[in-house]
Amino acid sequence: MEIATGIRKKYPVPMIRRLPSYLRIIKSYSYGGIEYISATDIANELGYDSVKVRKDLALTGVCGKPRMGYKVDELIRAIRSIVGWDKNSEAVLVGTGCLGSALLGFTGFSRRGINFAAAFDVDPHKIGMTVHGHTVMPMRGMKNFITERKIEIAVLTVPADAAQETVDILVDAGIKGIWNFSPAILKVPARVVTQNENLMSGLAVFMVKMATESV
Amino acid sequence: MEIATGIRKKYPVPMIRRLPSYLRIIKSYSYGGIEYISATDIANELGYDSVKVRKDLALTGVCGKPRMGYKVDELIRAIRSIVGWDKNSEAVLVGTGCLGSALLGFTGFSRRGINFAAAFDVDPHKIGMTVHGHTVMPMRGMKNFITERKIEIAVLTVPADAAQETVDILVDAGIKGIWNFSPAILKVPARVVTQNENLMSGLAVFMVKMATESV
DNA sequence: CGGTTATCGATATTTTTATATCTATCACGA
DNA sequence: TCGTGATAGATATAAAAATATCGATAACCG
Ligand SMILES: NC(=O)c1ccc[n+]([C@@H]2O[C@H](COP(=O)([O-])OP(=O)(O)OC[C@H]3O[C@@H](n4cnc5c(N)ncnc54)[C@H](O)[C@@H]3O)[C@@H](O)[C@H]2O)c1
Ligand SMILES: NC(=O)c1ccc[n+]([C@@H]2O[C@H](COP(=O)([O-])OP(=O)(O)OC[C@H]3O[C@@H](n4cnc5c(N)ncnc54)[C@H](O)[C@@H]3O)[C@@H](O)[C@H]2O)c1
Numbered sequence: 310m311e312i313a314t315g316i317r318k319k320y321p322v323p324m325i326r327r328l329p330s331y332l333r334i335i336k337s338y339s340y341g342g343i344e345y346i347s348a349t350d351i352a353n354e355l356g357y358d359s360v361k362v363r364k365d366l367a368l369t370g371v372c373g374k375p376r377m378g379y380k381v382d383e384l385i386r387a388i389r390s391i392v393g394w395d396k397n398s399e400a401v402l403v404g405t406g407c408l409g410s411a412l413l414g415f416t417g418f419s420r421r422g423i424n425f426a427a428a429f430d431v432d433p434h435k436i437g438m439t440v441h442g443h444t445v446m447p448m449r450g451m452k453n454f455i456t457e458r459k460i461e462i463a464v465l466t467v468p469a470d471a472a473q474e475t476v477d478i479l480v481d482a483g484i485k486g487i488w489n490f491s492p493a494i495l496k497v498p499a500r501v502v503t504q505n506e507n508l509m510s511g512l513a514v515f516m517v518k519m520a521t522e523s524v
Numbered sequence: 525m526e527i528a529t530g531i532r533k534k535y536p537v538p539m540i541r542r543l544p545s546y547l548r549i550i551k552s553y554s555y556g557g558i559e560y561i562s563a564t565d566i567a568n569e570l571g572y573d574s575v576k577v578r579k580d581l582a583l584t585g586v587c588g589k590p591r592m593g594y595k596v597d598e599l600i601r602a603i604r605s606i607v608g609w610d611k612n613s614e615a616v617l618v619g620t621g622c623l624g625s626a627l628l629g630f631t632g633f634s635r636r637g638i639n640f641a642a643a644f645d646v647d648p649h650k651i652g653m654t655v656h657g658h659t660v661m662p663m664r665g666m667k668n669f670i671t672e673r674k675i676e677i678a679v680l681t682v683p684a685d686a687a688q689e690t691v692d693i694l695v696d697a698g699i700k701g702i703w704n705f706s707p708a709i710l711k712v713p714a715r716v717v718t719q720n721e722n723l724m725s726g727l728a729v730f731m732v733k734m735a736t737e738s739v
Numbered sequence: 740c741g742g743t744t745a746t747c748g749a750t751a752t753t754t755t756t757a758t759a760t761c762t763a764t765c766a767c768g769a
Numbered sequence: 770t771c772g773t774g775a776t777a778g779a780t781a782t783a784a785a786a787a788t789a790t791c792g793a794t795a796a797c798c799g
Contacts, residue, residue, distance in 0.1 A: 323786070325732050326725035333684075333707055347746065355709055360788065363747070374793045375746045392733035407656075411626035421727060441622075462734070469548075486734045488727070492548055492572055502737050504730035506723070510541035512636060512703070515719035516608035517540050519677070519701045522717050538756065562776065578777065590764040590776045675746060 318407055320391065323364045330355055331365070332388045339381045343476050346476055347378030392421075399426040404467030405435055405445045412464060414441040423462065427454055431471075448478070455482035469493040497510050534701050536608065539580045545570055546580070547603045554596045562593030563673075607636075614641040618690055619682030620650055620660045621706055627679060629656040638677065642669055663693070670697035677701050684708040 315397040336355045338346045348366055352359035366379060372378040389395040402409050405428045412418075413428055428443045430436060435445045446454070454460070463479045465472060465487055472493035479487060486502035491493055495503050549569045553561045563581055567574035572642035581594060584602040588594040604610045617624050620643045627633075630642055643658045645651060650660045661669070669675070678694045680687060680702055694702060701717035704710055712717050 319736070320732060322729055323785075325728050326722075329722060329724040329728050330707065331707075351745075358788065359746090360790095361786090364787090367748070373747050373797085375748090376744080376796045378746070391729040391732065393735050407626040407629035411622040414622035417724070421724070422731075423727070485738065486730060488730050492545065494545075500737070502730070502733045504726060504733060506726045507541075507544060508721070509544040509632070509636070511719060511721045512638070513544050514537060514540050515608040515635075515701060515703050515717070517606065518717045518719065519534060520608050521534070522715070523700065536756070564776075573758065574776090575760095578757090579757090582778070588777050589766085590778090591766045591774080593776075 311392065318368070320368060324368060327355075327357075327365060328388050328392055331362070334386065334393075335384050335388070337417055339385060344381055345374075345378040346381050346384065346414075348373070350378065353503055394421045397424060397443060398433070398462055399424050399458065400462035400464055401426060401455060401460050401468065402428045402443075402464045403448075403451070403479070404465065404471070404491075405430040405438075405443075406466060406468075409464075409466035410440050412466065412490075413443055425464075426458060426460055427451075428514065436488045448475075452478055452482040455479070455484060460484065465489045465495075467491060531585070536581060539583060540607065541716060542570075543607055544638075546577070547600065547607075550596055550599050550603070554600060559596055560589075560593040561596050561599065563588070565593065572733075604640075609636045611735050612637045612639060613677050614639050614673065615677035615679055616641055616666070616670060616675050617643045617658075617679045617681065618645075618663075618666070618694070619680065619686070620645040620653075620655055620658075621681060621683075623680075624681035627681065627705075628658055641673060641675055642666075663690075667693055667697040670694070670699060675699065677690050677703065680704045680706060680710075682706060 331351055334351050336345055338350075343468050348363035349359045351357070352362045355362075366373065366384065368386065369391060371379050373384045386395075397431075400423050402413055402425050405413070409428065409430075409485045413425055418424070425443055427449045428440060428445050429448055430445050436447045438445045455463075461484065463484050463486070465475065467475050469491045472489070472491040472495060476487060476495045476497060480497055482513055486500065486504070487495060487497065489503055489505045490508070492507055492509065494505070497503055546566055549566050550561055555566075563578035564574045566572070567577045570577075577635060581588065581599065584599065584606060586594050586598045586602045601610075615638050617628055617640050620628070624643065628640055633639070640658055643655060643660050644663050644666045645660050646663050648718070651662045653660050670678075676699065678699050680690065680694075681689050684706045687704070687706045687710060690710060691710045695712055695716055699716065701719070702710060702712065704718055704720045705723070707722055707724065709720070712718055
């Protein structure tokens, strides 16, 4: 496929956000020994419009056959390639609190190419503890750890007040991307990628839906 | 539709998703004793376009003053009202695993009107344990608990395979809304609201950004 | 073997969201 | 007291995304 050779298309963000759901359905077909899947199948499973799915799948570069659909294993390979889940990256987790511990314990990351090389925290009570197989390390050693191991990804689960100071260390250490679960907006140089995950946005939408529904 | 306080508008989802971030900034002004905040201020803090912010704020119904901005406490009240964070709701959490425990430990929910009345799990080893002040209860008692206490909200953090069977119980018990953190798509009657939180979508976007940045 | 039909892929249309432009307002400072 | 300029709010434009339409294809069935 073209993607591997260096030509990088620009994919619409809403489409990228749907890819993991597509992948989940397609994989379930694969496990079931089914060789082809149609856009209609996926749309039905997810409650989407089939044209939207077909357009998304077209962007993956996989060609479908009329009356048959798309080859399951081709789609899986293409989607995993687009979202980068076909290669492995090491990551550090900063802030081994409630949410940080949950992420450390999530088994799904390794299947998606993310492996936690270390977990850090400032809290002396937490340092030395083992959380889901990871020993919590002091912040002091973080910068060197990242630099020496050439870690590119940081998952940030510290309180909002501590976010920027933590980010400054990460950037200084040469981190390439920060997946930020704190509500703070991070100031980083242009070369550093950030992805903000604001769980409270989802709660807000949920509550508004509930209110409008129950009138 | 008419309710006691007035007419319920339809708000654009992207706007709703931004409200929590706005609220965070506005509150920080409030704590700092600042009385007015402008759309430009908020836009600068969040890296947004000021016109977008102004349009969002216009939808809240709060009027601004030229050269001054909007009254901080009016905005806070309006936004909290829109996202329903000005009233309290009881919720149950189902699936007290990694992520479920993290959510139980998150102190931010009570400030947003969500209080966990109970946490449930199937795992006999977990039942009876105390997680962040909540005793884990067996699934057996869940339906009655929800019905008797008239609980309207469920937070779902079970594995994907267990999601639908769990949802069926919740719906049967009369739940009004399900905040779903599993990647499964839930089948519910039309009267039940669902909000799917797919963390892997964020990861996908993050990885694609990383890949495109590093070309 | 030939008609039927589910499906793809392309194109067109509509809707939604973001961004740009313009004018009126009014606090502020000269 | 009088400009000045930051800002709201309205309107206009552009961009993005979702949705609808339609012809071409080829597996399937009789
Ligand atoms: N827990 C949730 O369900 C949840 C939900 C939504 C958002 N969040 C956000 O995720 C972040 C973490 O939430 P949490 O519930 O895990 O909080 P938490 O207090 O349990 O965990 C934060 C951890 O960060 C550590 N920490 C604090 N300052 C640090 C620093 N300077 N350097 C390194 N580590 C530091 C603390 O010692 C603690 O272990 C917060 O920003 C919160 O808003 C959490
Ligand atoms: N942990 C994470 O960071 C994370 C990230 C993204 C998505 N998720 C999703 O959240 C969900 C939970 O993930 P997790 O990491 O907490 O898994 P987990 O295995 O730690 O927790 C799941 C819990 O649900 C319980 N459970 C299983 N079947 C049940 C049933 N039928 N009824 C009630 N309880 C049941 C289990 O006993 C367990 O305690 C999964 O769907 C996962 O895909 C988790």
